[in-house]
Amino acid sequence: MSNPFLFLSDSSSTTSNSFSTSSSKVVSTSNDSSPTSNIYKDIFDYVLLCTIDEQPSSSLIYLAELAACVPQTLDKNFIDQALFERLRMTDSASQLLMPATKNSTVKNDLNSITENRCLHYLAGCYQRLLRQRDHFKLIFDDIRKLFIDLSKTAISLPDLYEGQDLSKQWLELLIDGQENSQIYEFIDCVNNDSLSPLTDEMESLYTSVFRHMYKMIQPLDYFSTELIAYTGILTHLSKWPALVRIIFRLSHPKTASNRPVQNPRGAATNGRAYEDTLVGSLLSKSCLPSQPEKPYLFFEKPKVMSERDVELTANSMWQPMRAYQQNLSSLFLAFVKNADVRNDILKWIGDCLVENRGKNKEWSSHNPLTAYLFVSDGFLLNLNLVLLNLARPFAEPYSPKLLKINPIYAITQNENVHLRDLHKDTPMIVRNDENVKEKNDQTAFNFITEIFFMSHLSYTSSVYRLHRMLLKINEELSQVQQAYQEASKLNGPNDENVQRLEQAMEKGLTAFLNIKTVLNEPFLLELSNALFTASCSWLVYLASLPEEVDSEETMKMIRQLPLATKPNRQLSYIPEFIIENITDYLTFLGRFNVQLFESLSSVNEYVTLVLVFMGDASRLRNPHLRAALAEAFEAILPNKQHGGGRTLNSSFAEAIFMHHPLIEHLPRVLLDVFVSIELTGQAVAFEQKFNYRRPMYEILDYFWKFDKHREQVKKLTAYAEEHIDDAEAPLVLRFINLLMNDANFLLDEALSQMARLKENQEAMDRGEWNSLPQQQRRDLENTFRHTGQIARFTNIMGVKTLIILDMLTRSIQSIFCQPAICERLALMLNYFLQHLVGPKRGNLKVRNLNEYQFEPQKLVAKVTDIYLNFAQRDEFFAAVCNDGMSYNEQLFPQAVEVLERIGHPRERIDAFLKLSEHIKIIAAQQKEDDVAYDDAPDEYLDPITSTLMMDPVMLPSSRQIVDRGTIARHLLSDQTDPFNRNPLRMQDVIPQLELKQAIEQWKSSRQRPQS
Secondary structure (H helix, E strand, C coil): CCCCCHHHEEEEEEEECCEEEECCCCCCCCCCCHHHHHHHHHHHHHHCCCCCCCCCCCCECCCCHHHCCCEEECCCCHHHHHHHHHHHCHHHHEEEEECCCCCCCCCCCHHCCCCCHHHHHHHHHHHHHCCCCCCCCCHHHHHHHHHHHHHHHHHHCHHHHHCHHHHHHHHHHHHHCCCCCHHHHHHHHHHHHHHCCCCHHHHHHHHHHHHHHHHHHHHCCCCCCHHHHHHHHHHHHHHHHHHHHHHHHHHHHHCCCCCCCCCCCCCCCCCHHHHHHHHHHCCCCCCCCCCCCCCCCCCCHHCCCHHHHHHHHHHHHHHHHHHHHHHHHHHEEEHHHHCCCHHHHHHHHHHHHHHHHHHHHHHHHHHCCCHHCCCCHHHHHHHHHHHHHHHHHHHHCCCCCHHHCCCHHHHHCCCCCCCHHHHHEEECCCCCCCCCCHHHHCCCCCHHHHHHHHHHHHHHHHHHHHHHHHHHHHHHHHHHHHHHHHHHHHHHHCCCCHHHHHHHHHHHHHHHHHHHHHHCCCHHHHHHHHEEEEHHHHHHHHHHHHCCCCCCCCCCCCCCCCCCCCHHHHHHEEEEEHHHHHHHHHHHHHHHHHHHHHCCCHHHHHHHHHHHCCCCCCCCHHHHHHHHHHHHHHHHCCCCCCHHHCCCHHHHHHHHHHHCCCCCHHHHHHCCCCCCCCCCCCCCCHHHHHHHHHHHHHHHHHHCCCCCCCHHHHHHHHHHHHCCCCCCCCHHHHHHHHHHHHHHHHHHHHHHHHHHHHHHHHHCCCCCCCCCCCHHHHHHHHHHHHHHHHHHHHHHHHHHHHHHHHHHHHHHHHHHHCHHHHHHHHHHHHHHHHHHHHCCCHHCCCCCCHCCCEEEEEHHHHHHHHHHHHHCCHHHHHHHHHHCCCCCCCCCHHHHHHHHHHHCHHHHHHHHHHHHHHHHHHHHHHHHHHHHCCCCCCHCCCCCCCCCCCCEEECCCCCCCHHHHHHHHHHHHHHHHCCCCCCCHHHHEECHHHHHHHHHHHHHHHHHHHC
């Protein structure tokens, strides 16, 4: 057989290739004593591990064919012939010769000597050559090249090695190379010669290598050290763009073909297909379960774990999580470093995120098929960490690199945008008809722009989703716990249903602790904070740009609010989910890791974002999002137990409320967002509205402790009184109106629910439910439980609202005495006081008052405190006396009786007694006036309230005449004419001076006979 490797010899070699035949079985070459010939003999013995000596001094492979025709001079051709014969062997062990003498030693590992795998043998030869580089320096380069060329030939002509899987051998070498740099050097040499340009044979080899790798990764679990090896291999190979292209072609569902392993549940479709690829299989390894039916790996018995056990378990989760995610991040960083293939990676990431966006939709949380339609939560969490790491170089507040982010990316629709369909997301402000040029801009977007938007979208799909899942599990746990407690009382701990509920609690708590711990991983929080503080400064920068300016040379910190210019159009490009991510991060910390705030160096950036956007609907249209900013801001308040029972240091919040450069605007922006929740066309559901209000009340209550913030509210109030008749009601006036609406609704609803609970409890006590069919009884029990939940909610919120009213009216009274407000406030206070202290107060007494957070004593105290705040305002108490529905002479004495019974401070009781006497005097005068004006002509009466008008005005469209106070109250909540629903502004009403004068004259005429 001719030697197919002879063409690999140097063409310059002139050495004769004649062979001499010896009759002796022991062939000697000692007759050639030239230095070069001896070096080739050493290559033969010590590198190729072969011999032509039947009695070698060490264990070697005997080459019979070469021994039969040894050339007189040993040269490179001799090595060629030796390799030709050695590589053709399929059972080299049969040709192994052991040393003849007992004192001889085995100088090489027998496995290396008898190696039959072609590429392994050549790699071994290469290593042995390297280890003796100095000895072989005269011929080192030639022999080294020979091994590389033979490897390339083997890859090009795999049929020469029938029965050998060269791709598997190559993968084995790659794995070994993780611990052996000489093997990597061998592989690198072959790659350098065969990948630029990429040969078909090399592409075929690596395609098979990567498919083998995918098969080997699939069964590995999260803690396998082999995973680190595979990421290391891919990181090493990433220096060759051709290989990165192959990796991502095989990892993209649209370009991969003949994937070796199919989803056992059938062909993967849509987003899930990304997980069943090489890159996807690495991203999918996580401590979170990949399928709903799989168990969580930690916190198996949470009920018996101490707080210390929980902390230790969390650390044991974080350690491998951090290490593995860092390896993944290093891998992707290596991928994107090469500009030639960066687009391939960005396209894969972009397509993967887009195809899996459906996982974050509301419906997917309740659909069991979601797990088989989209990649796992662990996959998305790992991808998020990768992207956050890629964002690190620009993720710093006011970094000049942030100026490179191009907002147009989010509305552009062409092949240069790897994150498709962002233009379909709701933008921060209304987007006008897009400029066609911008929409179809062919500019290639820079890496920073792509990573910025990808990082945010990946956070939305991973962390944001898991946080919502955590809250859902927490809510379900609370319900299961309540059902468990009720069932235990009724049936005892051994009941089957009780035990089932206990197991459900344990399972839910395990899920809760696993997800919470994953989201609290310190490096995840650190990287997220870096991205979000940078995003805050960038969004504030965009908000401060003049309307038509695209960018400026530097990012300057904003110095003044409110922003005077019209909103920059680029805000209409930015998806809302960027703001949602920031608020989600802050509210997560507020619930589950509040102590982290104190270690963050850039909290001011979050505060600035809140102050710029929360009160500015022209720059952030969605009232839900602006309300969410209030909830996020609440997280930094002290003296409030957050998740884990820890509180924030008060000095931390005080520093922000005192020294943030824009904090003086907090009262204005807070009142603005409070009011905007109920603007026409932006109404929200009842419970959601009051959930939004709750953090606003907390912020109001806290900032009222600071003189500078109280003074700001007083300034806003003074402005409101000066502009009380403006076309648009002043901010404070609208706020007070809504605050009273809230108090009225919540307290009335709370009293109604408590009365309903009492009726139900009495029915149960009488045994009326016992005789009902089981299903009907179960429905009544569910209704009773739901009523209790509503009662608890309205009680809590009602008290909060009264606390705010009391707080405000202690410092500010005059605006509450305006006609538009005064009467309503008086009627409301009278109504609730009458229900709380009047003869029907027994209707509110239910068992387990604390369970429903019903505190009637506290309510009475707060209501009477509000009365006392107006002690010097007779116009207010005139409105109190004028209430013919709830007020009577016994009302205040009844209140005093309750105050004394609950141990209210004596000085407050005495003050209220004094006020009660004063009100009697006002009431007596009021009664005289009512008698005097009882027969007022109809044209002097307000058609809505049927009371004597004080300041009559005509409504321009309906031509109806009403009292100014009446229409002012109406317009606070409804800007239409009450008679024909046409639009109406306060400034449009027409004063009726002649009628007013006539009424005054009539009143004077009625008073004269009594004087």
